[in-house]
Amino acid sequence: MKASHVRLEHVTKTFTRGRNGAQVVALDDVSLDVARGEVFGVIGHSGAGKSTLIRLINGLESPTSGRVHVGDQEITALPERDRRAVRRDIGMIFQQFNLFRSRTVAGNVAYPLKVAGVGRAERDRRVARLLDFVGLLDRAHDHPEQLSGGQKQRVGIARALATEPSLLLADEATSALDPRTTGEVLALLGRVNRELGVTVVLITHELDVIRAVADRVAVMDGGRVVEEGAIYDVFANPGTPAAADFVRGALRDRPSPETLARLRHRHPGRIVTVTLRDRTGFQTALAKTFLAHDVAADIIYGGIDELQERPIGSLTFELTGPDGGIRAALDALRADGIILTEEA
Known part of the structure; x- marks a missing residue:
């Protein structure tokens, strides 16, 4: 740890x-x-x-x-x-960049070093290295008003790193x-x-x-x-x-109340949202469970994204079939650790 x-x-x-x-x-x-x-x-x-x-x-x-x-x-x-x-x-990066308009890009990065008493030669070395790191070495002699917002923030990052x-x-x-x-x-x-x-x-x-x-x-x-x-x-x-x-x-993977109301007009079956789990064969397991209980499951909303190289998201289904079969399928999924929400 x-x-x-x-x-x-x-x-x-x-x-x-x-x-x-x-x-x-x-x-x-x-x-x-x-x-x-x-x-x-x-x-x-x-x-x-x-x-x-x-x-x-x-x-x-x-x-x-x-x-x-x-x-x-x-x-x-x-x-x-x-x-x-x-x-x-401790380095600080701010929302509004907080750059000195009267100083050049290099001058802004050098400022905390000057305050800290770092010698001129070392200041110049660190400023050049940091501007190269953030991709702005060629803008060293420009002033902040000549830069885009993203470039200003890059200067802010370089300045925050100046004192290492x-x-x-x-x-x-x-x-x-x-x-x-x-x-x-x-x-x-x-x-x-x-x-x-x-x-x-x-x-x-x-x-x-x-x-x-x-x-x-x-x-x-x-x-x-x-x-x-x-x-x-x-x-x-x-x-x-x-x-x-x-x-x-x-994620925008779950229907809003307004979207859910529209879905209900088109889909009269039971509507259930299932949270995607990061495990092999997750969607196949869903399909097998529904099939085993004679439940038809149609995806009517949802989205699957990737986070830290792992799938994430949810799928909203319309379930049709015998009430007992739907109840048994949902109970089986819950028993398997699957998180689901029956949309009221």
Whole structure:
């Protein structure tokens, strides 16, 4: 088992808002463990507590209660002077790039090195190496306004890596980009993880971002972590409404209530949605079970995708035949561990 790189233990964070001093709970008893060298995704809608979480990890905020560890340090126990030393080992990528308009591409990447007191020759060496890594060495003397959104974010990634951090925090890093550019930036973050060995924590509200690059994911809702696990497990069998909502939007493999109503007009039989399982002969087993009980099963909706080289999705069937046969077939499938939903 890999060592922890980031660990939160029962962290709560409250803010005082308004003239009446109302207490707002941004994080509520959050515990997380990010392994060294993994890509860890944190997903949630606006207001779920994601931005507060990332500010606690980089030491810009302190929890109301609980502890935050980064590497071997309990960052919550450190004075501000010592927190700055921990932050030098943490790179940040922002949604709106946060580049200096007055500086060139090379100047933006060099800035954190200059602040850290790195000599000119070493700065130039690192800047050239990083711009080559992100594919922008030929744009070193351009200014940010001459770049596309994706190129600006590549500069942001190069700048975040300038101090050679072991941890990279990406806060909605692709939200301002189009789908194609998002894919290119995510592929680059994958390279950062694989080739440089950097731990990456992705904060996002887009499940497609998580599924493209993350190893594990935590789902946040109302300041709490409501579900956590391997990407495939959370996608294939979400255990909470919040996780199911994200999965439904990403896979688009289950009929919405409106679509289901239209399907019912055309298909009078019993409608059942079966969750695809990652096992050999899954669909053949379905067909044999239905056939053994004289049940006709027609696929009327669904989709099968691939996640981490494993099939994922669901199929919606119209089942026709004797009521007893349908009941027996569904009981047999459930007994075989197959997850199915009878659409009301």
